[in-house]
Amino acid sequence: MTATDTHCPYCALQCGMTLTPEIPRVRLEPRDFVVNKGGLCAKGFSAADLLDHSDRLLTPLVRKGQGLREASWDEAFDRIVDAIESAQKAYGRDSVGAFGGGGLTNEKAYALGKFVRVSLKSSSIDYNGRFCMSSAATAANRSLGVDRGLPFPLEDVASARTVLIVGANPAEAMPPSMQYLEGTRFIVADPRRTKTAAGAYLHLQPLPGTDLALANGLLHIAIREGYVDEDYVARRTTGFEAVRSATNAYWPERVERMTGVPETQLRQTVRLLATEGPAMILTARGAEQHSNGTDTAQAFLNLALALGLVGRPFSGYGTITGQGNGQGGREHGQKADQLPGYRKLDDPAARAHVAAVWGIDPDELPGPGRSAYEMLTDDRLKVLMVLASNIAVSAPNSNRVLQQLRKLDFLVVSDIFLSETAALADVVLPAAQWAEEEGTMTNLEGRVIRRRRALPPPPDVRTDLEVLAELSRRLGRAESSDPRTVFEELRRASAGGIADYAGITYERIEQEDGVFWPCPAEDHPGTPRLFADTFPTPSGKARLIPVVHQDPAEMPDRSFPYVLTTGRNMQHYQSGNQTRRVRALTVALPEPRAEIHPDLARRHGIADGDLVELRSRRGAAVLRARLSDGIRPDTVFAPFHWPGANALTNPALDPHSRMPAFKACAVAISLHTEGTE
Ligand SMILES: Nc1nc2c(c(=O)[nH]1)N[C@H]1C(S)=C(S)[C@@H](COP(=O)(O)OP(=O)(O)OC[C@H]3O[C@@H](n4cnc5c(=O)[nH]c(N)nc54)[C@H](O)[C@@H]3O)O[C@H]1N2
Ligand SMILES: Nc1nc2c(c(=O)[nH]1)N[C@H]1C(S)=C(S)[C@@H](COP(=O)(O)OP(=O)(O)OC[C@H]3O[C@@H](n4cnc5c(=O)[nH]c(N)nc54)[C@H](O)[C@@H]3O)O[C@H]1N2
């Protein structure tokens, strides 16, 4: 049996692994790839369990009354095309839409964006990256002119001396990445003493939703104490004076009151960042998934720019991308306002370039569509195709989203298991998995890598590319289902764009341990490090943009006195549709736990292991309590890997990125009496 080198199906670290199809099972071994250097987490180690899992979807399913029954592909396609055609006839083109995912390969993300704009001629498309990366991406685009999560290879982190990590828990979200932090002095800002925070040099414990005030407070101190790199600011940035005035009001005592972070810790953080370089600032979802997420990411960017960090060796600002192809997934056109190559759908030159590659008139391209939550809750959407996302569990305010999914005329879901979303569908399509297909992924560093086929899919299972090509054919357009052919077209469509893949080939990726975009030509080396000399903005300079703190869209009050924040556990992945089926992982963590401080628990008569009910203005969820003195007494944490947490969350959207406030809403808590052990 031949061994195939490929990558983990889960997160953006894209750890290298080797698969050997053996009888009866596929053997999975860690691989010494440059990023993970042989490391894997428990999810990666057990990923082969997904391949021959007894729950796998092995044939299309179609709705029959309250249930689903097996059907042929032909019947499934017939039903889908009928639904598309009748909805578009009755309600217009935009009544049919798609929802994609950051787990899709570049080829599939590209093909999905093209399918909706060209074959469906609809503007209705968005994807789960809206719920993930959109705030940091919006801030980076407007400030630096480009959004590549880490603008440097991960190995640069190991050469930094001070790293400020805001709202990220890599020890659980990307365990093998911790090797790069080992030799650094890292500071963690997190309302919980996470596994990451426990190993930190300094742990700042802000109230959820106050990171913007924290960042402005740090910059205020940097300015007062003379740490601003005046020369860098003058040569490489614009807008500093406005930011200086905007941070005037963030004096340390006030910031301590707003965030709960003691003034001494604020001063120590600034001193370390400014004098113990090289220094980096990294943010992730804890800072970004807020109704002011874009401005919060901006505030940290402002700080990094004022200290002269961005573009310096082993220094800078980055955001930690989440999903397997979270980076590539946001470059090739599954976002509502975007065309391949990270082009803008409302830019005439971009439209002309992409339309030429697609062989259509630019006027035939629809305009920008609505963002994820807005599209999912809009009555004008009648037919929805979901590829690689379990929105019934992962979208905010899930009761509202479920209600809307049930109201649709027709729902199509492509997945590998019957997710909570697929269970509501009119047609379910069984998709081939990571190890059964070819394609490319772009990891958190902007490194384009190869996903390789180690074994064939089960006989009646198809790849998403095959599904999109067949649907296009039935709608009157020929499209390729071959990943290499699609990638060749993607290269041309992205050429000259911000995320330029024109010089990247499958062969180069193999020879070079991946290729970093932008890579405009085959003889171009790729771009591991951005911003050394210039920024891709019109002036060549980075823009500092003044931002002011705003309270989270929903604040605690008498009825809902605590702040709920949500996030991840090491053993489970996202909506849990994959990892909740892996035995080793469910044995390690069988059910969601609400993290509660013992003081808060005592007030409500709650003991460790009790079932508690959390209530917000939108819904309720029952979880088992885990008492921990590592969390703030005014904050409750719940993972979203099971249905429940998102019944509570607030869909208030950031005005710039349309990111919902997953990380801060107001809840009440009480002991759940029924069924308590
Ligand atoms: N095990 C596992 N790993 C994963 C995933 C998974 O589902 N499971 N998903 C992948 C994906 S898609 C993503 S996006 C990444 C996410 O990776 P992370 O962003 O690291 O994960 P989260 O747990 O969502 O949030 C990080 C931390 O933010 C803290 N936090 C909450 N509210 C606030 C706040 O207001 N301010 C601050 N400063 N911190 C706050 C939480 O306590 C939490 O510890 O992980 C990736 N890796
Ligand atoms: N409360 C709260 N909610 C959150 C977050 C949070 O921190 N708190 N985080 C948000 C973030 S950062 C993210 S990224 C989202 C993620 O949330 P989801 O988008 O729901 O993520 P997954 O659970 O990974 O869903 C991927 C689905 O695709 C299937 N799948 C895997 N590979 C393929 C494939 O190749 N083809 C097809 N067709 N299907 C495939 C999987 O089985 C799974 O059902 O959740 C968001 N929701």
Ligand code: SF4
């Ligand atoms: S860290 Fe991410 S990529 Fe690496 S093994 Fe774990 S889930 Fe897979």
Ligand SMILES: [Mo]
């Ligand atoms: Mo994510």
